[in-house]
Amino acid sequence: MPFLEDIDIAFIEPCVTDPGRVRLYAEPSRDLAEVLPYLNAVINHATYNKDGPSLTFMKEFRLITIYPRRITMSKVQNTTDAWQVLDWLKDLINDTYDRRGSITPVHGVRWRPTALQIYGWLPRTNCKACGEPTCLAFAVKLLLGERTPQECEPLFFPEHASLRRAFFEIVAAFGYPAPPGT
Amino acid sequence: MTDSTERWGKSVCVPGDEDREQERGSGGGLAGSMADVGIYMDNAATSFPKPEAVIEAMADFMRNVGASSGRGAYRKALEADKIVFRARQAVARLLGVADVSRVVFTANATESLNLAIKGLLSPGDHVVTTSMEHNAVWRPLKAVERTRGVTISQAPCAHDGTLDPADMEALLRPNTRLIVMTHASNVTGTVMPVAEAAAIARARGIPLLVDCAQTAGVHPIDIERLGLDLVAFTGHKGLMGPTGMGGLYIRGGLDLVPLKDGGTGGDSMLEHQPEWLPDRFEAGTLNVCGIAGLGAGVRFVLEEGVERIREKEAGLLRRLLDGLSEIPGLEVYGPRDPARQVAVVSLNVRGVPAEEVASRLDREYGIMVRAGLHCAPCAHRTIGTIQRGAVRISLGYFNTEGDVDRCVEALAGIARAAG
Numbered sequence: 001m002p003f004l005e006d007i008d009i010a011f012i013e014p015c016v017t018d019p020g021r022v023r024l025y026a027e028p029s030r031d032l033a034e035v036l037p038y039l040n041a042v043i044n045h046a047t048y049n050k051d052g053p054s055l056t057f058m059k060e061f062r063l064i065t066i067y068p069r070r071i072t073m074s075k076v077q078n079t080t081d082a083w084q085v086l087d088w089l090k091d092l093i094n095d096t097y098d099r100r101g102s103i104t105p106v107h108g109v110r111w112r113p114t115a116l117q118i119y120g121w122l123p124r125t126n127c128k129a130c131g132e133p134t135c136l137a138f139a140v141k142l143l144l145g146e147r148t149p150q151e152c153e154p155l156f157f158p159e160h161a162s163l164r165r166a167f168f169e170i171v172a173a174f175g176y177p178a179p180p181g182t
Numbered sequence: 183m184t185d186s187t188e189r190w191g192k193s194v195c196v197p198g199d200e201d202r203e204q205e206r207g208s209g210g211g212l213a214g215s216m217a218d219v220g221i222y223m224d225n226a227a228t229s230f231p232k233p234e235a236v237i238e239a240m241a242d243f244m245r246n247v248g249a250s251s252g253r254g255a256y257r258k259a260l261e262a263d264k265i266v267f268r269a270r271q272a273v274a275r276l277l278g279v280a281d282v283s284r285v286v287f288t289a290n291a292t293e294s295l296n297l298a299i300k301g302l303l304s305p306g307d308h309v310v311t312t313s314m315e316h317n318a319v320w321r322p323l324k325a326v327e328r329t330r331g332v333t334i335s336q337a338p339c340a341h342d343g344t345l346d347p348a349d350m351e352a353l354l355r356p357n358t359r360l361i362v363m364t365h366a367s368n369v370t371g372t373v374m375p376v377a378e379a380a381a382i383a384r385a386r387g388i389p390l391l392v393d394c395a396q397t398a399g400v401h402p403i404d405i406e407r408l409g410l411d412l413v414a415f416t417g418h419k420g421l422m423g424p425t426g427m428g429g430l431y432i433r434g435g436l437d438l439v440p441l442k443d444g445g446t447g448g449d450s451m452l453e454h455q456p457e458w459l460p461d462r463f464e465a466g467t468l469n470v471c472g473i474a475g476l477g478a479g480v481r482f483v484l485e486e487g488v489e490r491i492r493e494k495e496a497g498l499l500r501r502l503l504d505g506l507s508e509i510p511g512l513e514v515y516g517p518r519d520p521a522r523q524v525a526v527v528s529l530n531v532r533g534v535p536a537e538e539v540a541s542r543l544d545r546e547y548g549i550m551v552r553a554g555l556h557c558a559p560c561a562h563r564t565i566g567t568i569q570r571g572a573v574r575i576s577l578g579y580f581n582t583e584g585d586v587d588r589c590v591e592a593l594a595g596i597a598r599a600a601g
């Protein structure tokens with residue numbers, strides 16, 4: 001019996017930042033917490049947040065975050081693409097688990113999103129409510145740890161619910177927990 | 183009617199003919215009793231019976247899932263999505279395709295061939311095909327000849343349907359934009375030299391479209407190893423699925439103009455068909471029930487193994503050909519060699535019209551075969567039967583040696599009566 005038998009898609013919606021694509025979350029058939037540090041060692045450029053815990057990485061153009069009981073993906077082409085990537089991920093997880101005796105787990109951060117990537121998940125209105133001249137400037141400060149997500153008020157407006165979910169997926173990588181209700 | 187035919191006539195019509203059913207192995211996953219319906223030998227038209235798992239998958243979808251795929255965030259819709267993906271994945275695995283999204287579902291091979299031909303050819307293009315094609319290839323080609331001024335060259339095949347790839351290569355021109363050929367003839371069963379054609383096409387950078395209606399599921403096809411560009415298949419023959427299902431493989435990097443535009447689900451904001459496959463070519467609500475059945479059929483084929491299916495059919499074909507060769511007054515067309523054809527044989531009984539032979543086989547012997555031109559006048563012209571047509575016997579995985587023997591005896595009886 002494999003370590004992980006199944007990953008099932010539980011929710012799909014159009015991608016907020018890219019209308020041609022979709023984002024989704026999926027549920028693994030068992031808890032993945034113990035394999036995350038091993039996956040962090042195996043996947044290049046992944047970001048591991050041990051307090052979440054969560055592991056975030058890009059697979060080509062797709063952004064994937066693995067939590068113990070949930071996997072989120074955004075910028076996915078369509079459901080066929082999603083299933084195909086989830087199958088790949090399931091095999092990777094099982095393979096990593098089988099080989100864990102010969103893998104040195106990595107608990108540190110190995111990759112950080114760029115300011116431009118963060119910017120893609122902000123409202124991009126440059127409304128200055130946060131005190132920065134532009135959303136991009138806010139993204140840079142966020143990366144430097146000089147700002148917190150809560151300081152972008154518009155992000156918490158109801159019309160940005162989907163955007164907010166996606167935003168917190170990416171910033172989860174640095175250990176910002178999503179506020180309740182996102 | 184002779185005594186023995188009378189016996190057959192009865193035995194095939196009475197349910198519970200246990201010997202035959204055991205031989206067929208119908209306890210192991212066959213839908214329905216063949217004894218109820220006679221001896222089915224029209225598998226080149228559509229396969230029958232279907233594996234029980236196919237019917238179960240379709241009923242389960244209708245009863246318990248019901249939702250349309252790609253259009254909802256609720257769980258039943260996601261379940262429908264998963265059924266569609268798993269079916270696509272099974273087809274990709276069977277046909278040797280790594281990227282599942284390159285397999286597009288259609289209503290049948292005919293739609294797939296229309297999509298490939300009409301989606302690729304532009305005014306002034308030239309296309310090369312063979313003289314053994316089904317109307318599902320020939321008519322779309324004639325349509326673009328008329329509407330787009332496309333020119334067509336037909337590589338001549340021998341009387342047994344075989345093609346010399348050099349004859350095809352000789353027809354290529356600088357403006358040849360497509361080569362289209364069947365993988366196996368639905369009239370003679372002749373397997374075409376697809377690997378050689380693929381090498382020729384690749385050397386010239388011309389896309390090759392292969393019509394696998396008669397081979398998918400019963401003859402090995404390894405799309406990526408052969409380097410095929412476009413492969414049309416139908417779901418209801420060797421793949422064991424229901425009618426109304428088919429598909430097209432489209433190589434990465436090759437774009438086609440979609441046959442239809444419309445809703446594809448998650449990307450409603452876009453004003454045009456999405457670029458991504460398979461959505462680009464799957465506008466409108468999918469036949470999820472049919473896809474569920476096709477997925478189960480292909481999984482059945484994967485479990486049995488194409489090699490094993492081919493071996494069994496080749497054995498039955500050998501037996502049929504041997505039996506037919508003993509009957510005086512028969513004309514049997516095609517290679518007459520199981521190594522060079524799929525389990526399809528066309529023949530005529532001298533002095534008896536094909537339609538009459540088929541009708542007597544059915545009424546007097548309970549054997550179902552097809553007479554006429556089989557939607558392939560090109561092929562019948564090639565083998566010399568364009569005027570009178572032929573009787574086509576097409577075997578399937580669920581036929582038995584007993585079925586073959588009965589068919590041979592029946593034809594012997596008809597030939598004897600005529601001669």
Ligand SMILES: Cc1ncc(COP(=O)(O)O)c(C=O)c1O
Pocket residue numbers: 226227290291292293316318319364366367368393395396416417428
């Ligand atoms: C060689 C060949 N091509 C194409 C087709 C068309 O298949 P469908 O009727 O499923 O579209 C058939 C069978 O009908 C066939 O035998």
Ligand code: SF4
Pocket residue numbers: 122123124125126127128129130131132133134135136138151152153154155
């Ligand atoms: S408050 Fe948010 S939306 Fe407004 S400028 Fe700052 S980052 Fe951009």
